[in-house]
Amino acid sequence: MKSISSLSDIYNLVVENYMQEYNTSTSAREIWLDTLKPVEMNGNIVVLATDIDFKLNTLNDFYRARLEEQFENVIGYPINIQFIVQSDAPAGEIPASPAKTEEVTSQIDNLVNDNKVTYTFDNFIVGPSNNLAFAAAKAVxxxxxxxxxxxxxxxxxxxGKTHLLSAIQNEMEKKYxxxxxxxxxxxxxxNEFLHSITANxxxxxxxxxxxADALLIDDIQFIAGKEQTEEKFFHIFNELYKLNKAIVLTSDRPAKEIKSISDRLKTRFSSGLAADVRAPEYETRLAIIQRKAEILNFKIPDDVVDFIATKLKSNIRQIEGVVTKMNALYMVSQIKPSIVGAQNVIKDIVSDHQPVPVTVDKIISEAAKIYNVDPDEIRSQKRNAPVSSARKVAIYAIQEITGLPYETIxxxxxxxxHSTVVYAIKNVKETMVKDSSFRSVVEDLIKNIKANQ
Structure with a gap:
């Protein structure tokens, strides 16, 4: 086994050759090569440690073959590189570098955020899956x-529901x-309504x-089961409707399927035009990718565009997110778009859900609104009927959505x-079987949380 010091010298020479051979930028070197630390060399195997597991896919897909080539040029025989995460390396051999880890993540995140565009009708891709909603929104x-x-x-x-709402707002503000x-x-x-009650x-x-001259409300299904909020919205809706003010609502399901909302609101929601937006067809997905790349001035090969359109079929936000993330990786580290790179980004984007603590807080907050209690009361030892009911529903929903162990819940x-949590879940299940109205409330709560994870 070669010593770390001599392996470090070899690796430094490998990096210098790499920079010259592949005309690599200084920023790419700092982020991807300088953060690699040589751990050991056994025969023809070289172990290099990276500072964060986020980098492993990129290192294996884009850097490994070139580094192996330069190792062979330096030491004269073929080398196989194994990448490990710094925390997996033998203790004491590699100093931590959290600042560099934060730097990489920060640079990519900043680029992704900076590339968010204003939603307009011009940058909305129209296809058979959304043409009615688009035409109606433009008319409004x-x-x-x-x-x-x-x-x-x-x-x-x-x-694209939020895109259309934003486009309506932007177009009306420009025209009027x-x-x-x-x-x-x-x-x-x-939340505003509840605060107004508290503040009198x-x-x-x-x-x-x-x-309001125009009222645009996103995710209207969230008011379902909240009786006071439903009542208030019903009267506001009627007043604006009588005055012929524009009202546009979005939901994750048809009005008739929002189970725990009042029938009179369902009737109001269905009295105008209901327009659905469906998963985009293949041709529309291609156009979305190409349009997003064009906005970013980012060239993506046709085979990569086809790969993304084939793999992501049901979520425009994810499709655009993949293009944005690939552009950020190229800007930060000069990683050119490829099928392998797209595959890795898709894996990251699709699995990017809200952390469990955020989800738990949202569930408790939603249960509190339904039963008109404070979230802190649900977490407390209070046992009056509304708090107890809200707590049981929250416990059931947390288990359904997060799958957390009973002890953790x-x-x-x-x-x-453990036994209290088991009892709460059992009680909610039994009540849902007996009471269809209660079941609708619980199912709507779970749908609302899942839709916004």
Missing amino acids: SQKQHEKYNPLFIYGDSGL PGINIIYISAETFT NTELFDEKYRN GKEFSGRD
Whole structure:
């Protein structure tokens, strides 16, 4: 086994040759090559440690073969490189470098965030899966909403509903300066309403919404099961409708399938035009990828475009996210777009869910709104009926969505034990069988959380 010091000398020479042979940028060297640390060399195997597991796929796919070639040029015989994560290396041999890890992640994240574009009708890709929703949204933006009021756009997450709402807002503000447009999520609407009750200023809340020239609400299904919020929204809706103000709502399902919402609201939602957005066809997916790349001034080979369009079929947000991430990797480390690279980015994008603690907090918050209690009360030892019911529903939903162990769930609720969690889940299941209204409330809560993970 060669000593670390002599292997370090060899590796330094390998890096110098690599830089000259492949005309590599200084930033790429700093991020990908300088952060590699030689661990050991046994026969023809060289072990190099990276500072973060995020880099392993890229190192294996884009750097390994070239590094092996340069090792052979330096020492005269073929070498096989094995990459490991720094924490897996023998203790004491490799100093930690958290700053470099943060630097890489920060650079890529900043580029991804900087490349977010304004949603307009011009950059919305129209296809058979969304042409009705697009045409209706554009008509609303031109104050031709009489036939479409309310416009109810529904479909799964990531298919362009938010894009259309934003496009309506941007187009109306451009065409009609001074117009009063309220664009808000149903969750924020609910929070504002509850705050107005607490602050005893519901009159100001009413005035704000009743003075709107256009009301655009995203994810309206979030008000389902929240009786006070539903009641308030019903009256605001009626007032605006009578005044012929534009109302556009989006949901992850048709109005009739929002089980725990009142029938009179379902009737209002269905009284105008319901337009669905579906998963885009292959040709539309190709156009989305090409358009996103064009906006970023980023050239992607046709075979890579085809690969992305074939692999990602049901979520436009993910499709655009892959293009944005590949562009960021190219900008940071000069990794050219390829099928292998696209495959790795797709894997990262598809598995990028909210962390469990965020999900747990959202579930408890939603249960609190349904039962009109405080989230802290749900976590506490309080046992009055509304708090107890909200707690059981939250426990059931957390187990359904996150799959956390019972002991871990119990810790979220003032350290309740395993048997208490089991009882709560069993109780909710039994009540759902007996009470269809209760079942609808619980199912809607779970759907809402999953749709926004």
